[in-house]
Amino acid sequence: MGGDGGVALPTVVESREWYLAAYAPENVPTSDHLKLRSVTVSLEYDSIADQHVALQLLMISVDPYLRSTITGRDGDLYLPRPPLNKVITGFGIGRVVRSKNKNFSEGDIVISPFSPIAEYFIVPSEFLRKIDLTANIPLPNHLSCLGVPGFTAWLAIEVIGNPSTPGSNVFISAAAGGVGMFAGQLAKLKGCRVIGSTGSDEKVQLLKDEFGYDDGFNYHKESDFDAALAKYFPNGIDLYLDNVGGKMLDAVLNHVNTGARIVISGMMSQYNKIPAEREGVKNLLNMVGKGVKMEGFLCGSYLNQFGEFAQQMEKYMKEEKIKPKHKINHGIESFLDSFGSLFSSSNLGKVIVQVAT
Missing domain, CATH: 3.90.180.10 (Medium-chain alcohol dehydrogenases, catalytic domain)
Known part of the structure; x- marks a missing residue:
């Protein structure tokens, strides 16, 4: 043979x-x-x-x-x-x-x-x-685009988070990573205002120049996440795609709007810590009065929608609306x-x- x-x-x-x-x-x-x-x-x-x-x-x-x-x-x-x-x-x-x-x-x-x-x-x-x-x-x-990162981003934005109002304020952490870069672009295609956090000034520029983010910030340079989010989201956050967890998630809970959604696809800041050293979340009470929905997910639970995802992403790629x-x-x-x-x-x-x- x-x-x-x-x-x-x-x-x-x-x-x-x-x-x-x-x-x-x-x-x-x-x-x-x-x-x-x-x-x-x-x-x-x-x-x-x-x-x-x-x-x-x-x-x-x-x-x-x-x-x-x-x-x-x-x-x-x-x-x-x-x-x-x-x-x-x-x-x-x-x-x-x-x-x-x-x-x-x-x-x-x-x-x-x-x-x-x-x-x-x-x-x-x-x-x-x-x-x-x-x-x-x-x-x-x-x-x-057509693999796990793209599918994760598509599920987070199109299926689970689904910001239905143009101009919705969307925040994405680890925004220049495999999931974040597509999630931001998909949110922009839905007419949202999108801000991302990432780990270097170079990546912040990448978010704006190549992925169409409205703005972004280098979390290494922000000593107070609460203050940073107040600056970038004066009108609050409608959808947060969480890829990092920890202190960033806790700060986001202080800036969510009524009916906001928090979609969790990962918590990279916690992966390398033993459970006793992981950072707790203290601001969960904010979910109650504002009716916030927080949901984690695995791509494997949505495989019946992979065909729809692939068809839509291929169309976006051919139209050059999605850039990897x-x-x-x-x-x-x-x-x-x-x-x-x-x-x-x-x-x-x-x-x-x-x-x-």
């Missing part, structure tokens, strides 16, 4: 993969927790189970949710805890190099939502989705540093590791 775009592959390959060596209860995970090793993978056709395919990983999305799955604490989990010494998984793009499913041919490029972070691997084909290369959508966009921004690091060995960058202010946009071409 052939593969890899017509180039004959050996029947056995050495594949590097990232595995979980130890749980990381606090702080940013290091090479003590996530390690890279080489394993042997058989690509022999007869060794592949029916309805499975062998993939070569091309790109992997680097996402914050992985942090909460590797603490070792059941109470933190909204996804199954990965076992130790096993390869970790992510949302990836791969090339089919062997196939035992008639719907997938060698050379097809596919989305693999539960992709091992490995150069080569064999997976069941039921969750794979073929990418239509004739649509001329750059591959990284399938991991950003990617930080692409090269080589599977760069995954750990790429993951660590999510918890600093060093990256702009969606972080992706390109493993192969």
Whole structure:
């Protein structure tokens, strides 16, 4: 059997993969927790189970949710805890190099939502989705606009938050990240006034120049979040998309309008802390008198709406109403540093590791 775009592959390959060596209860995970090793993978056709395919990983999305799955604490989990010494998984793009499913041919490029972070691997084909290369959508966009970040942003703005009044005041934290950059653009398309917080002056400029935000602020330079929100939201906040939690969420609760919505997609400021050290929220009483609704969500609960999302986002992209921004690091060995960058202010946009071409 052939593969890899017509180039004959050996029947056995050495594949590097990232595995979980130890749980990381606090702080940013290091090479003590996530390690890279080489394993042997058989690509022999007869060794592949029916309805499975062998993939070569091309790109992997680097996402914050992985942090909460590797603490070792059941109470933190909204996804199954990965076992130790096993390869970790992510949302990836791969090339089919062997196939035992008639719907997938060698050379097809596919989305693999539960992709091992490995150069080569064999997976069941039921969750794979073929990418239509004739649509001329750059591959990284399938991991950003059309991937988990875009879907998360779309659910937050279009489905759960759904600011129905033009001119609604929308605040988005981690606004230059994978979710925030699309959420702000979607809110602007609904006619909202959108302000974002982010971690550097460069990112504030990015929000305004590339993503169409009305304004933004560098939270590192604001010693008093309460005062900052009073400045940027003199008429209060109608919708807050929370990606960070902690002190920012507490401050927002002092500035919400009657009937405001708070949509929680993540709490990055709390991921690296043990429960006893996490920051509490003291201003929840404000939700009562103002009838505020706060709701967290997981994309997996809304998969029946993925088709509608993809159709709308593809339309926006073709009309150039949605602009992505990617930080692409090269080589599977760069995954750990790429993951660590999510918890600093060093990256702009969606972080992706390109493993192969």
